[in-house]
Amino acid sequence: MGDMAEQAIILEFSLQGQDFIRAGEASTEIKQRLKKLGFRPDVVRRVAIVAYEAEMNVIIHARKGSLRIEITPRRILIRTLDEGPGITDIEQAMQEGYSTASDMIRELGFGAGMGLPNIRRFADEFKLQSRVGEGTLLEATIHAD
Amino acid sequence: MKLADLVRELELEVLAGPDLEREVTGGYASDLLSLVMARAKAGQLWITLQGHQNIVAVAVLLELAGVIVAGGIEPDQETRKKAEEEGINLLASSLPVFELAGRLYQLGVRGIDHA
Secondary structure: OOOOOOOOEEEEEEEEEOOOOOOHHHHHHHHHHHHHHHOOOHHHHHHHHHHHHHHHHHHHHHEEEEEEEEEOOEEEEEEEEEEEEOOOOOHHHOOOOOOOOHHHHOOOOOOOOOHHHHHHHHHHEEEEEOOOOOOEEEEEEEOOO | HHHHHHHOOOOOOOEEEEOOEEEOOOOEEEHHHHHHHHOOOOOOOEEEOOOOOOHHHHHHHHHOOOOEEEEOOOOOOOHHHHHHOOOOOOOEEEEEOOHHHHHHHHHOHHHHHHO
């Protein structure tokens, strides 16, 4: 990664709630970009998992939102900001197996209550803020060194 | 083992086969996408009952060797199209998940590296 400029590379994607057709496209693009930049496979894998779960959370739960990624040689910051119902009890939402997803979404294999726990598990830093009835901000950082 | 050999041995239906020469390094079975994201590894073959197109994104992100939709479930047309576009091997089998996993195991495909 010697040829990577000092300044961060920033990618931003807009996400639409319930759009299961384009779901995963943002994460896939982020992953390809990191691979091209020469990040280690384990770093690429962790970013892919975190980005995918964050992207899916917005699509499953929110009306709309954005996924932004900031790439520097030493760390990758993933941020989603959405307009949606928000999270009433963050501690509860962080428990494996807890989900408020509908039956229709669960039938697709989502809503297993693993999204946020996966993000926390695969990220080095994790921050979640939410206002009920307004939306949610999630930030996760992965260290690349 | 190459995916093409498993396709022949298990008589899998090839719905999209952009890279059947791909080496299969192991197997994983689940219908919960977040579990697959967290546990399945690059090069593994994933068995699922989900036939909708979101399985393709999961396979791409994890660099899986392929996906087998089991139990005689017909994957959506969009799923086939997307698999072809994204270079993902998409297969189908009329066998139930348990039987399919057992036969793959018999052919030497393992779920855990050191088992």
